[in-house]
Amino acid sequence: MHKIGGFKVQARDDEAAKRLVDHARQLQDAGCFALVLEAVPASVAAAVTEALEIPTIGIGAGSKVDGQVLVLQDLLGVNTAFRPKFVRTWMDGSTLIRDALQSYHQDVVERTFPNGEESYS
Numbered sequence: 001m002h003k004i005g006g007f008k009v010q011a012r013d014d015e016a017a018k019r020l021v022d023h024a025r026q027l028q029d030a031g032c033f034a035l036v037l038e039a040v041p042a043s044v045a046a047a048v049t050e051a052l053e054i055p056t057i058g059i060g061a062g063s064k065v066d067g068q069v070l071v072l073q074d075l076l077g078v079n080t081a082f083r084p085k086f087v088r089t090w091m092d093g094s095t096l097i098r099d100a101l102q103s104y105h106q107d108v109v110e111r112t113f114p115n116g117e118e119s120y121s
Contacts, residue, residue, distance in 0.1 A: 007039065010039055010040050011040050011041065011044045017041075020044060021048050021051050024048045024051065025051060028052050028054050034055045035057070036056075036058075036059065036069070037056055037057070037059070037061040037065060038060055039060040039061070039084075040060070040061050041061075041062070042062020042064060043062070044061075045062050045064060049066060060084060061086075070088075071087075073093070074089065075087075075088075075089060076089065076090070076091055076093035077089035077090070077091050077092045077093040077094055078094055078097065080094045
């Protein structure tokens with residue numbers, strides 16, 4: 001990420017897309033067993049997938065790859081400060097975690113945690 005100047009979509013023009021396909025073939029020929037494609041246009045990821053015999057795994061690369069990966073904290077909605085375009089959340093983890101921590105704190109302050117069932121006698 002730092003080498004390419006930050007988080008940004010790669011291989012947007014035809015020349016860069018061709019280079020990516022060529023590099024992917026070279027990696028396959030060198031013995032790679034799979035390839036992760038991150039932040040590339042869906043059409044480019046599809047072209048790479050079509051050109052290779054090894055599986056492609058996408059993250060921000062459209063649905064025409066062999067598999068998907070997504071950071072768990074993104075999937076669970078924990079990180080609200082940074083959300084790439086390709087992230088979909090399936091729950092509001094940030095709110096759930098905050099509410100749980102506030103409830104824990106309140107129970108400790110009120111001395112209702114631990115209770116008798118949660119203590120050794």
